Amino acid sequence: MATEGIEAVFLTTHNWGKAAKFFQALGYELDFETDHNSGQLRNGDGPYVFISEIPEDQETQTQIVLKVPDADAFRADSPVEVVTPFEDTHYGTKEMTVRDPDGRLWNLQAPGKN
Incomplete structure:
Protein backbone atom coordinates (compact mmCIF):
# COMPACT_ATOMS: atom_id res chain seq x y z
CA MET A 1 0.00 0.00 0.00
CA ALA A 2 1.44 3.33 -1.03
CA THR A 3 0.47 6.63 0.53
CA GLU A 4 -0.22 9.78 -1.45
CA GLY A 5 1.55 12.25 0.81
CA ILE A 6 0.32 14.24 3.77
CA GLU A 7 -3.44 14.62 4.02
CA ALA A 8 -3.61 16.71 7.17
CA VAL A 9 -1.99 17.95 10.33
CA PHE A 10 -4.14 17.48 13.44
CA LEU A 11 -3.33 19.76 16.37
CA THR A 12 -4.73 20.04 19.85
CA THR A 13 -4.70 23.40 21.59
CA HIS A 14 -5.70 25.01 24.85
CA ASN A 15 -7.23 27.99 23.02
CA TRP A 16 -9.02 27.40 19.72
CA GLY A 17 -9.49 31.10 18.99
CA LYS A 18 -5.83 32.02 19.42
CA ALA A 19 -4.67 28.98 17.44
CA ALA A 20 -7.04 29.76 14.55
CA LYS A 21 -5.89 33.40 14.45
CA PHE A 22 -2.25 32.28 14.45
CA PHE A 23 -2.77 30.12 11.35
CA GLN A 24 -4.89 32.77 9.67
CA ALA A 25 -2.01 35.23 10.18
CA LEU A 26 0.17 32.69 8.32
CA GLY A 27 -2.20 32.73 5.33
CA TYR A 28 -4.56 29.87 6.18
CA GLU A 29 -8.27 30.32 5.57
CA LEU A 30 -10.98 28.88 7.79
CA ASP A 31 -12.84 26.05 5.97
CA PHE A 32 -15.23 25.48 8.84
CA GLU A 33 -15.59 25.86 12.59
CA THR A 34 -17.52 23.48 14.85
CA ASP A 35 -19.65 24.38 17.85
CA HIS A 36 -17.18 22.60 20.18
CA ASN A 37 -14.04 24.74 19.75
CA SER A 38 -12.46 23.07 16.75
CA GLY A 39 -12.17 23.69 13.05
CA GLN A 40 -10.35 23.16 9.80
CA LEU A 41 -8.07 25.59 7.99
CA ARG A 42 -6.49 25.34 4.56
CA ASN A 43 -3.72 27.16 2.68
CA GLY A 44 -3.87 26.43 -1.04
CA ASP A 45 -3.87 22.84 -2.23
CA GLY A 46 -1.64 21.52 0.55
CA PRO A 47 -2.63 19.50 3.59
CA TYR A 48 -5.36 20.93 5.75
CA VAL A 49 -4.87 21.77 9.43
CA PHE A 50 -7.52 20.58 11.87
CA ILE A 51 -7.34 22.10 15.35
CA SER A 52 -9.25 20.89 18.39
CA GLU A 53 -9.35 22.53 21.81
CA ILE A 54 -8.61 20.32 24.83
CA PRO A 55 -8.65 21.03 28.58
CA GLU A 56 -5.65 22.84 30.13
CA ASP A 57 -4.66 19.74 32.12
CA GLN A 58 -4.05 17.71 28.93
CA GLU A 59 -0.82 17.89 26.92
CA THR A 60 -1.14 19.35 23.43
CA GLN A 61 -0.18 17.12 20.53
CA THR A 62 0.59 17.26 16.83
CA GLN A 63 -0.28 14.41 14.49
CA ILE A 64 0.54 14.07 10.80
CA VAL A 65 -2.03 12.12 8.78
CA LEU A 66 -0.94 10.36 5.59
CA LYS A 67 -3.36 9.99 2.69
Whole structure:
Protein backbone atom coordinates (compact mmCIF):
# COMPACT_ATOMS: atom_id res chain seq x y z
CA MET A 1 0.00 0.00 0.00
CA ALA A 2 1.44 3.33 -1.03
CA THR A 3 0.47 6.63 0.53
CA GLU A 4 -0.22 9.78 -1.45
CA GLY A 5 1.55 12.25 0.81
CA ILE A 6 0.32 14.24 3.77
CA GLU A 7 -3.44 14.62 4.02
CA ALA A 8 -3.61 16.71 7.17
CA VAL A 9 -1.99 17.95 10.33
CA PHE A 10 -4.14 17.48 13.44
CA LEU A 11 -3.33 19.76 16.37
CA THR A 12 -4.73 20.04 19.85
CA THR A 13 -4.70 23.40 21.59
CA HIS A 14 -5.70 25.01 24.85
CA ASN A 15 -7.23 27.99 23.02
CA TRP A 16 -9.02 27.40 19.72
CA GLY A 17 -9.49 31.10 18.99
CA LYS A 18 -5.83 32.02 19.42
CA ALA A 19 -4.67 28.98 17.44
CA ALA A 20 -7.04 29.76 14.55
CA LYS A 21 -5.89 33.40 14.45
CA PHE A 22 -2.25 32.28 14.45
CA PHE A 23 -2.77 30.12 11.35
CA GLN A 24 -4.89 32.77 9.67
CA ALA A 25 -2.01 35.23 10.18
CA LEU A 26 0.17 32.69 8.32
CA GLY A 27 -2.20 32.73 5.33
CA TYR A 28 -4.56 29.87 6.18
CA GLU A 29 -8.27 30.32 5.57
CA LEU A 30 -10.98 28.88 7.79
CA ASP A 31 -12.84 26.05 5.97
CA PHE A 32 -15.23 25.48 8.84
CA GLU A 33 -15.59 25.86 12.59
CA THR A 34 -17.52 23.48 14.85
CA ASP A 35 -19.65 24.38 17.85
CA HIS A 36 -17.18 22.60 20.18
CA ASN A 37 -14.04 24.74 19.75
CA SER A 38 -12.46 23.07 16.75
CA GLY A 39 -12.17 23.69 13.05
CA GLN A 40 -10.35 23.16 9.80
CA LEU A 41 -8.07 25.59 7.99
CA ARG A 42 -6.49 25.34 4.56
CA ASN A 43 -3.72 27.16 2.68
CA GLY A 44 -3.87 26.43 -1.04
CA ASP A 45 -3.87 22.84 -2.23
CA GLY A 46 -1.64 21.52 0.55
CA PRO A 47 -2.63 19.50 3.59
CA TYR A 48 -5.36 20.93 5.75
CA VAL A 49 -4.87 21.77 9.43
CA PHE A 50 -7.52 20.58 11.87
CA ILE A 51 -7.34 22.10 15.35
CA SER A 52 -9.25 20.89 18.39
CA GLU A 53 -9.35 22.53 21.81
CA ILE A 54 -8.61 20.32 24.83
CA PRO A 55 -8.65 21.03 28.58
CA GLU A 56 -5.65 22.84 30.13
CA ASP A 57 -4.66 19.74 32.12
CA GLN A 58 -4.05 17.71 28.93
CA GLU A 59 -0.82 17.89 26.92
CA THR A 60 -1.14 19.35 23.43
CA GLN A 61 -0.18 17.12 20.53
CA THR A 62 0.59 17.26 16.83
CA GLN A 63 -0.28 14.41 14.49
CA ILE A 64 0.54 14.07 10.80
CA VAL A 65 -2.03 12.12 8.78
CA LEU A 66 -0.94 10.36 5.59
CA LYS A 67 -3.36 9.99 2.69
CA VAL A 68 -4.22 6.50 1.41
CA PRO A 69 -6.29 6.13 -1.78
CA ASP A 70 -8.16 2.99 -0.70
CA ALA A 71 -8.43 1.32 2.71
CA ASP A 72 -9.06 -2.04 1.04
CA ALA A 73 -5.64 -1.90 -0.68
CA PHE A 74 -3.77 -2.60 2.58
CA ARG A 75 -2.21 -6.04 2.38
CA ALA A 76 -2.23 -8.34 5.41
CA ASP A 77 1.37 -9.40 4.64
CA SER A 78 2.65 -5.82 4.81
CA PRO A 79 5.72 -5.29 7.04
CA VAL A 80 4.01 -2.22 8.55
CA GLU A 81 2.97 -2.74 12.19
CA VAL A 82 -0.75 -2.08 12.49
CA VAL A 83 -1.80 -0.65 15.87
CA THR A 84 -5.46 -0.20 14.94
CA PRO A 85 -6.94 -1.37 11.61
CA PHE A 86 -8.97 0.87 9.34
CA GLU A 87 -12.15 1.99 11.05
CA ASP A 88 -14.94 4.33 9.97
CA THR A 89 -14.80 7.81 11.52
CA HIS A 90 -17.71 10.04 12.49
CA TYR A 91 -16.62 12.51 9.79
CA GLY A 92 -16.89 10.14 6.81
CA THR A 93 -13.39 8.71 6.33
CA LYS A 94 -11.58 5.55 7.39
CA GLU A 95 -8.51 5.77 9.64
CA MET A 96 -5.77 3.34 10.62
CA THR A 97 -2.89 3.76 13.07
CA VAL A 98 0.53 2.24 12.36
CA ARG A 99 3.84 2.31 14.24
CA ASP A 100 7.18 3.13 12.61
CA PRO A 101 10.46 1.37 13.58
CA ASP A 102 11.24 4.10 16.14
CA GLY A 103 7.88 3.71 17.91
CA ARG A 104 6.12 6.79 16.53
CA LEU A 105 2.43 6.43 15.72
CA TRP A 106 1.11 7.52 12.32
CA ASN A 107 -2.48 7.84 11.16
CA LEU A 108 -3.46 6.78 7.66
CA GLN A 109 -6.68 8.23 6.24
CA ALA A 110 -8.67 6.80 3.34
CA PRO A 111 -11.96 7.87 1.82
CA GLY A 112 -15.01 6.37 3.45
CA LYS A 113 -17.46 4.23 1.53
CA ASN A 114 -20.39 6.14 0.07
